[in-house]
Amino acid sequence: MTSVRTEVMRSHATAWPALLADRLAQAGVQRMLLDHATAEGAALHAALSPSVQTLSFSQPLEAWKDSLFSTVDAGFTVARSGIAATGTLVLAPDSGTPRTVSLVPPLHVALVYASTLHADLHSAMHAEHWSAGMPTNLVLASGPSKTSDIQQTLAYGAHGPRALWVVIVDDVLEGQV
């Protein structure tokens, strides 16, 4: 993932909220979209300094489209799983964390548990029985938005998030530590 300018942080179940809060403060994030109803969203909210405003996606997109496009600095999601071979996040948006959370804000912060990593796309698809029930949208994200459309020169931040941070939580090792 780092080869396509993704910032990867490795942490533990108890330590990641503080680590992330710190980095977000350094980056100057002021308004962050997250789902307070999830354990991870609540933990991050608790760790963030009071100067960072957090908001939940609580109304349909149409009701606040302009404000989402222009005032939100970052979106926080918990990936369903990850794919090691290609450095890919498997994002399954739901009503708490809709599709646009990982798409519209300029910074996308994703948390992925090490225990959910698959070797490759094929094994992820089989282990998670994708064919048995696909959500309306399943996104495989492998880095921040980018393009080479101008003279084959790579540039980041074409339309989607200009930066992607991935927090890998080492829950596999937890018992041994």
Add this chain to the structure above:
Amino acid sequence: MNARPMHFVSPADFRERVSGALQDQALRTSMRGAMEFLQNKRSTQFPDADELEQLRDLGEAIRQHALANLPDLLVRFESNLQALGVHVHWASTADDANAIIHGIAQRHGARSIVKGKSMASEEVELNHYMAERGIECVESDMGEYIVQLAEEKPSHIVMPALHKTRAEIGALFERHLPGTPYTEDVDTLILAGRRSLRQKFADADIGLSGVNFAAADTGTLWLVENEGNGRLSTTVPDVHIALMGLEKVVARLEHIVPLASLLTRSATGQSITTYFNLITGPRRAGELDGPREMHVVLLDNGRSQAYADQQLRATLQCIRCGACMNHCPVYERVGGHAYGTTYPGPIGKIISPHLLGLEETADLVTASSLCGACAEVCPVRIPIPSLLVRLRTEANRDPAQQVDQRLRGQGASFSRGEQLVWRFWSGAFARPSVYRWFRWLATRLRAFTPSAQLGWTRHRAPLVPARRSLSELLRERGQAE
């Protein structure tokens, strides 16, 4: 209404544009650089030749399996989409597709459509059709956006603005995007493009996209991209319309995994693109974003002609990676615009005759040295050179001849004189006594050989028979024939 879509240029003027392109030194230089770049990127993705060959076998088998079962798969795909609440439309011509999309736009009172990258929409000239009816289509892929601002067409199916230099794009943005000073810095240019398009996503009534792959078993559309404009186009507007060639369907979702890998590695030399966007129906109850209405338009536009022929069916195996054009010596020298077709390069030469008829494309199928580089890199093993030879045969076939699968424009290059010459030649060549007599005559009358020999002498010295034939010379040297 025209029977076929309007072309800004016609493939029939191919020869004229080729001579112009060959003399365009800037184009030659930028094409050479771009092709080398793309070839190198691809080759780094396939370090293991055995793995590549196995993957190509698999890709070919999956595409052939899908085509062999296409009618059934389309029916299954349609019913699965309908179960998800997706409206399915069938378009047999480009005009049908445009009319369907325009109808949807009218029902919603839409004024603007934001588009993700879709070669099928280029094929039907959708932007033009909509503009004539007062609906603005905005291309949101950076390359497509650049080409649209320049009022041009894409010159490559994966890298639409491949032919443009950063200086040209800097000047273009300065002219069209308010408050953008001239720059050649790519990051700054992309940022300017991002800013000007961002509001378009939020304002558009409809998002239109193409489709890279579709799975019949789940009704899933699989979109491949790097920029995020495809996700925005299919997520933010209230209505999503997907326009796809009807050959894009495969039996099962898992069949797409190797195809997607072949696509990204062959096209841009990436192990995976930034986004694989898998869409399975419109917004469901309780969800807070995503389109509330979704349409899939299945486009034929001549594909069924290729489908009906056992040999030409292989044309439809294509996954649109563009590797064939990236490795084509003709494409590299003339660039994408010379072809005058939506799909340039080797794949364009074998698909365009079905979309447009051989009348307009007869010159395209001859513009190949049959070197075979395209077939060697094709990730799904389309035998492009043999398909070209077949299309040449069809273009030269007597238009009056009855055949099982008659191609549109059969006999477009047919010439009675040429047919007679070949008939005479094969007759002479098959009879040694006649051939010997012909050879004697040709060598003795060599002084009367015309110096103007049609196309041959346009760029070459005239052909004149030798003074004596080889066998005569050998005999003179005392070595019996």
